[in-house]
Amino acid sequence: MRGNNATGFGTCPLTFTSWNCKGLGRALKRGKVMSHLKHLSSDIIFLQETHIHANEQRRLRANWVSQVYQSTFTSKARGVAILIRKTTPFIFGSVVTDPGGRFVLVSGSINSFPLVLLNIYAPNFDCPDFFSKIFDLISEYNMSNIIIGGDFNCYFDPVLDRSSTKIAPTTRSTAVLNNLVKLHNMVDVWRLQHPNDRQYSFFSPVHRSFTRIDYFVTDSRLLPSIISSAYHQILISDHAPLTMKIDFNLQPRIFNWKFNSTLLSDKTFSTYVSTEISDFLKHNDNGEVSDSTLWESFKAVLRGKIISFQTFSKRTRLNRLSQIESELSTLEEALRQSDTVGISNAILKLKLEYNHILGTQVGSDIIKLKQRHFELGDKPHKLLARQLKDVQAHRTIHKIASSTGELITDPKLINDRFVEFFSTLYSSKSNATDSELFSFLNSLSIPTLTESAAQALDADFSITEVRAAILSFPSGKACGPDGFNIEFYKAHIDIIAPLLLRMVNCSIARGSFPDSIYDAHVCLLPKKDRDPTNVTSYRPLSLLNCDQKIIAKVLSSRLNKYLGTLIQHDQTGFIPDRFAFSNTRRLLNVLYGTNSPNSAVISLDAQQAFDQIEWKYLFATLEKFGFGNNFTTLVRMLYARPRSSVLTNFDRSHPFLLHRGTRQGCCLSPLLFALAMEPLAIAVRSSSDIVGISCGPVNSTITLYADDVALTLSDARVSLPPLLHLINKFGQLSGFTINWDKSIFMPLADGLDSSFISSLPFKTTSSHFKYLGINIPRNRKLLFKLNFQVLVDSIKAKIDKWTLLPLSLIGRVNIIKMVVLPKFIHLFQNIPIFLTSSFFKTIDSIILSFIWANKPHRISKAHLQKPSSEGGLGLPVFRHYYWACNARTWVFWNSVSAVQKGCGPSWPLIEAHNAKSIFGTSLVAILFSKPNIPTKLLSNDFVLGHSLRILKQVRGAMCLPDLSIFAPITENLSFSPGLMDPVFKLWSALGLHTIKDLYIDNCFASFAQLQSKFMLPSAHLFRYLQIRNFVKQSFAHLDKPPAHSDFYDYLIKNPTSKHLISQFTTLFTLTAPTNHIKDAWVKDLEVDISDALWANGLKNIKECSVNARLQLIQFKVLHRLHFSKTKLCSIFPSLSSLCDRCKALDGTLGHLFWSCPTLRSFWAEIFNIYNRVYDLKLEPDGVLAVLGCSLTSLALRRPLQKALMFGMIVAKRLILRAWKSPSPPLFRVWLREMIACLYIEEVRYRLADTHVKFVEIWGPFLNHIDGNST
Known part of the structure; x- marks a missing residue:
């Protein structure tokens, strides 16, 4: 339409x-x-x-x-x-x-x-x-x-x-x-x-x-x-x-202009738009208009100029096409009257011109599309993700229920229904007065920003911050109502960033941003497993203009630095250096560690939480947290008069004003929402009437991940009435609304009577509930079945669908990385449960059947699992990720002292207390030594018991020593004197904590040295002798500390360090040797291949091309996956082992790829053209042809190495195409294939604005071809 x-x-x-x-x-x-x-x-x-x-x-x-x-x-x-x-x-x-x-x-x-x-x-x-x-x-x-x-x-x-x-x-x-x-x-x-x-x-x-x-x-x-x-x-x-x-009585669709990012790679357009920008600023940036007006005019004028450019280009093309159609109509009428050769030729000529004009544009689009598939087709990218979606899936909303329940199918009425719903949703419902708001907030002990933090947040915007914000946004995202995407901002950042900064400063002085800052389009994302005819089943995502997002990004980047000081660790959603698994870990410790008969857990389902926060409450909360005037003014300005239009079925409603809510799609919104929720968390924690469940030093009452709230109560009968009163009061002030029908109440024991449970506003369950994607059962024995088994069954069903997709081996491996692995990692991080080897064998069986398309495996799993730098495909080792996810949580065990100071989540304190009370040792001692804990004690604590079994599994697989130099001296079962003798606690207070502290300058210290360093009394000599004897028995050599273990070194890292899981996974992954494959090539090619050269060849599998399928060819060639004639003969003795081309020699892989006499001229011409083009003196070399590198090529500049690698892989692809043919591939076909690939390669470099690199690699080659063709 x-x-x-x-x-x-x-x-x-x-x-x-x-x-x-x-x-x-x-x-x-x-x-x-x-x-x-x-x-x-x-x-x-x-x-x-x-x-x-x-x-x-x-x-x-x-x-x-x-x-x-x-x-x-x-x-x-x-x-x-x-x-x-x-x-x-x-x-x-x-x-x-x-x-x-x-x-x-x-x-x-x-x-x-x-x-x-x-x-x-x-x-x-x-x-x-x-x-x-x-x-x-x-x-x-x-x-x-x-x-x-x-x-x-x-x-x-x-x-x-x-x-x-x-x-x-x-x-x-x-x-x-x-x-x-x-x-x-x-x-x-x-x-x-x-x-x-x-x-x-x-x-x-x-x-x-x-x-x-x-x-x-x-x-x-x-x-x-x-x-x-x-x-x-x-x-x-x-x-x-x-x-x-x-005519089906459909309303015409309203179009929204969007900047076409591919124009940025058009030199004509780039010159045109640069000239227009210069002309605009020359005539308008003269001080006669405000910077806000200048910014709005800049966008409006530039949009008009870009549309004019596109329209002119399109009109020129379409006018000629229409002219040809008109001429054809006349000629065809003449042909019907008189069939002459002249008329037929004229028609043919016009049709050729028509096809040429149409083909030029279509060809350009196809080349760009081919380039994307060439580069990204089988990689973990959107192109691959789209193949995994249902073929007919799209976002069309065919019908929706009206406010009276009647189903609406008219597209215009569907759009009107959503406008009605969102207009109501975003209308303020609060009648709270300022005194009521501040009475509530003043009754709470709310932390405030330090003076220096408030000043930093209040500072003027800088050009550095604006540029950093622009560059931080990923490309390819939807644009806002003004049509300009972030790619345009990045391309013209030197002009746009200063103009935007001037607009912000001008707006602050005026007290208001330009009108377009407030505009947004609301697109609707269907919520999973919800009724598609209900308006509440769609999540509104605001498509904001880039200038608004840049302003919000600067504010959020500043706020992120201080948010952790204002919000306690009960809240983990969108707070830097906090993790969702902390919530579930604590919840599991509480649920499976309590024995109170009236205890219960409550999972609250918030109703459109982000959309209902009242602005009056939000601004009052910011003031209470101590935010300065400039910061709060900017936030108020962003929320001064926002308006949205709803997009449904490609229809756009008229804009309507918003009066509450934080926009989903704005990077500042989740941070403001977290601040708005914190007073509720403070009120729950500080209420004497709401009693949580005590686990050692931790009283656990509330955990939050943004609007996902879980509460644990030791006596639900006593605590629920004041809790419900508090939630209702908070909702009246803030707009936070609970969907009681979807909130879950689960008693943790059978002490609560049925009459009490039936009177609750919640949905009650005695089996399990879902929290942050994890099914949490009352019976801990069901954790595996409700989570891991459900996921395995789901993956099996998905794989049945994926097997129908046309995917290469690399594509299937990348599906596992992109879709399957993250789902398992989520469970591994959140559920510390011991998984047996048979479980991982089941996963491997499912995965490998899919990887090999239910055909016999052609290469060992170990080779597939090697990283790409070593010639593998990086197929995930699920057991290693399982260990890594658990090891990442163990890093927190080593930071208990920091947690005690309020610098981390509380669950390590619970586990530290349980370890001491149940096992009689500390968590650090469990990590760095091998305490002898009776097996029967492990069942006394669910989380710790399973964690220790996993740790034992890792120790055995890694062959770790029983004692690390990081092991503590006190509270360590391995060193019994440290458990009872208070002297060793004194040593800890004086700074002598671990075995490592006993070494000075890499030598075991004498007692005198320790006395001098730690101020130990002379009376402690006997204790020194005790610990020295312990170390002597534990280590092979007393004088020097044992060799470092990378695993133990990782355990002492900061628990919020980035990429910890991947670092542990790399550590666990022991690569399988490939020397036997190298030796087979040495035999076939009859040359020596050094280990270093072989390693380089394996590394070059990833670097030979950006195209995943070309990489796959090189992977298969190096790993000898193709069936040679000799191999077929060994399987089927009736078959000849002779080469199909030369009919004279055995068809080994080396012969078929290189040494066959029929291939000599093919390879010779390839090497000759490289010698002529790049002025080289390369001799035809089988190692270079097969591996893509040789000792000679490695001495060349990197661009030449890349050119050689690419040419070799294209040659091998042609050989494989003619694998069963009696004729060898031809050099001219190789040349044609190279030119076709390089055409696509050049588009990739141009789109990435790195054409200089392309010219450096391929300029001589293409110049040579052009020179010979003229």
Whole structure:
């Protein structure tokens, strides 16, 4: 639907197009067809003769097409498809396909109007039975409001539908078709509207004649809604597209301009826009207008100039296309009157020009698309992620419930319903007075910012901060209402950053930002497992203008530095250096460590929490936290008059004002929300009437992750009434609203009577509830089943779908990395449960079956799991990630002293207390020594018991020593004197904590040295002798400390360090040697390959190309995965081991890739061209050909090394293409392949603005080719 199609009645008709496209196998042809269909404003498209194979149906997808329904036959014949534009509100009902690729039938509705679409491609011979079958199908399904379109391959009228003057007999198909159409009260739409006209849809160059054989035949009841129908020029295919417009009373769509980022790689555009910016500033930046007005004018003028540039470029192209179409129409009419060679040649010339113009634009788009697939196709990127989504998935909202519960299907009314809902949602409901707000806040002990922190937050914006904010945003994100994306800001940062800074300073002085800062579009994201007809089942995401996001980014970057000092560790959502697993870890410790009969846990479900925070409350909270005037003023300015428009089904509502809520999509919003929630957490913690569950030194009452709140109560009967009163009071002041029906109350024992439970406003359960994506059961024995087993079953189901996707080995490995691994990591981090080896064997079995597409494994799992730097594919070792996630939590055990000072989460304190009371040792001692804890004691604490079993597993796998120099002297079961003798506690107080402290300058210290350093009394000599004896028995050599263990070194790191999990995983991953593979190549190539050269070859697998599939070829070659003739002979003795090309020597891999006599000229010419182009003296070298590097090539500059690697991999790809052929690949084919690849490579470099590097690597090569071609 497009606005320019609107009729005089203000509605937008849909354009149906039928076209026999004569094959869509080639990308360029497909691009031309799709471009022409878009040019025809097609909404629902009937394509015939698609020639698309069943497993390549995705090829018909375009960014403007949302639904594709096909019947396929083979890649060379037949095939029909119905395509539906994503702006068309078609609600799918059912589909009927034909195995012969002759028809596809789709039923559904548009704007509540039932509709049946039937696309046919009739046989090109007289076959009346086909039409009888089609109309029997219509009768069988009792269908009405049917539209049949397609290539009928016969005419209705032998006189009007043929250009030939020869009288033709009425075929049986024509007779049957006419009778059936009349019988079913259907009409040929074009003929009805043009009763006596002659126009044709097909030209036969063989018979030099035109015929009309492409039709739209519809139910006569549709005629009042049909506006027009028309045949267009015969272009691209030998059939003309037929269009028909039907009015379904749809409202025209409102378009939003968006900057096209690909223009940035167009030098003409870059020059044009730079000139326009300079001209604008020259004439307007003269001090006569404010900086705020200058900024708004800058965006408006620049937007107009960019649109003008795009319009002019498009108009120039379309004008010529229209001119050609007009000339063709005249010439074809002349050809029908007089068939002459001159007219035919003129038509052919115009068609070639038309295809060239269309092909230039389409070709450019295809090259850019190929470049993205070339570089990213099988990598963990959006391109791969989109393949994993449901093929028909899109965000169209077909129906929604009104406020009275009635279902609405009209797109305009759907949009109005959301506007009604969000206008109400964002309207302030608070009646709280200032005195009530501050009375509540003043009753709490709320921390305040230090004076220096407040001053830092209040400081003026700097150009450095603005530039850093612009560069921090990732590219490729949706833009706001003004249409400018962050890529445009980055491209012109030197001009935009100073202008933006001036606008901010001017706005602060004025007290208000420019109007466009406040605009936003709200797009709706469906919530998982929610009723799609309920307006509350959609999460509103605000698409903000980049200038607003940059201002918010500067503020949030500043605030992040101090947020942790204001918000306690109970809140982990969006706070730097805090982790969600801290919440679940603490919750598990509390749940499985309490024995109170009346204890309970409550999970609160907040209702649109971010959208309902009252601004008056928010600003009062900021003031109470001690934020300065400048910071709060900027926040108030951002929330002065925000307005939003709702986007649904490509419709945009009129803007409406917001009066509360923090915008989801703004980086400042989650931080403000965390500040707004903290008073509730403080009130709960400080209330004497609300008693949490005590676990050692920690009283656990509330944990939060943004709006996900969990509460633990030791006596629910006593604590619940004041808690509910507090939540209601807080909600009245702040707008925070609880969805009581979805909140969960789970008693932790059977002490609470049923009458009390039934009186609660919550949903109650005695089994389990979900918190932060983890199923937390009351019975801890169900943790594995409800989480790990559920995930394994889910992964199995997903893999069944993924096996149908056309993915390479690397693509499948990357799916595991991108989709499967993160899900397991989430469980590993949050659930400290001991998992057996059989569990990981099950995962490996599922994963490897998928990796190898249920075929025999061609290489060991260990080689696949090696990192790319060592020639592997980086397939995750799930057990290592499991250990790493647990080891990351153990790092917190070493920071208990910091936690005691309020510098970390509280769960390590709980576990430290439990370790001391149950096992009689400290957590640090458990980490760095091997205490002898009886197995039966492990079951006394769920979390610690499982953690110790996992630690024991890691110790055994890593062969770790029983004692580390980081082991403490006190509270260590391994050193019994340190448990009882208070003297050793005194040593700890004096700074002598660990075994490491006993060493000075890497030598075990004498007692005198320790006395001098730590001020030890002489009476402590005996204790010194005790510890020295202990160390002597534990270490091989007393004089020197034992060799460092990387594992123990990692455990003493800061627990908030980045990438700890990946560091531990790398440590656990012991790579398998590949010397036996190297030795096989040495034997085949009959040359020596050093270990260093082999390591370089393995490393170059990742670096030989950005294309994942070329990397895969190199991976397979180096790892010898291809079946050589000698290998096949060893499997099937009846087969010859001789090479298929030379028929003289054994076909080893070395022979087939390099030494075969038939390949000598191929490789010689490749090496010769490199020598000529780059002025080298390389001799043909099998090691360089196979590994992509050699001792000679490694001495060259890096650009030359890259050029050689790339050429070698392309050569090997051609050899593999001719693997079973008796003929070798040709040098000219290699050259053609190189040029094609380099064309795509150049686009990649240009888009990345690194064309200089491309010229450095490939400039000489391309110059040589150009020079020889002229």
